[in-house]
Amino acid sequence: MPKGIYKHIGRPLSESHKIKIGLANLGKKKSLEHRINMSKAQKGKKLSEETRKKISKALKGKMPKNLFQKGYTPWNKGIPMLEETKKKMSESRNGHIVTKETREKIRQGHLGIKFSEEHRKKLSGAKKGKYTGERASNWKGGLTSINHAIRNSLEYEEWRTKVFERDLYTCQDCGQIGGYLEADHIKTFSLYPELRFEVSNGKTLCKPCHKIKTREDLEQNWNEWYGKRNYGQFARLNVIGGIYG
């Protein structure tokens, strides 16, 4: 028999026959080709309310709490995504802004994550006496909370709006119009406090372009910010590549 998907036609299968088929397939791994064919065969099909209820009942307690849970393999792993699907997904994300409510939900969700005793010990052991207080690589003399307050102030919001309006809500590096935009300080926020609310010192950037700019600022100003404290190259790469990225 040639390989492929065969629709069962004729008499409906008896319950015992279905169980037999199920048992015979237990533990068998389907080939990638087979899974692709199965996925194609299901395309565009809508499940009835009854079927969905059945599936949900059968999966109760078997589904992972999250997609990154150890040992969980997504059903579509290894199956190439159709170009059309990819396009649809990207379009639906374009200019997508996560609402405050959703962000709060995500945050709450993360709060619920509990690490194992062992993992927590590791975390606390790793931090002990190392990267806290003045020795922390991102320590800026306790300015973080002050900077945070400034960035959330009305004055700051007004400055940002003026920058956006002047730039017609367009990223000045790549030309993206609208979507998620940020106002960048051409001369940096921390080294030029007197220019923080100067509209001429502002520039509208989309998030990816702002990330690149921030990285460039960090590389340029590394010595002024961190050079006096004797951090190694590793810490520098960490800050430039990660925390502030």
Ligand SMILES: [Zn+2]
């Ligand atoms: Zn951009």
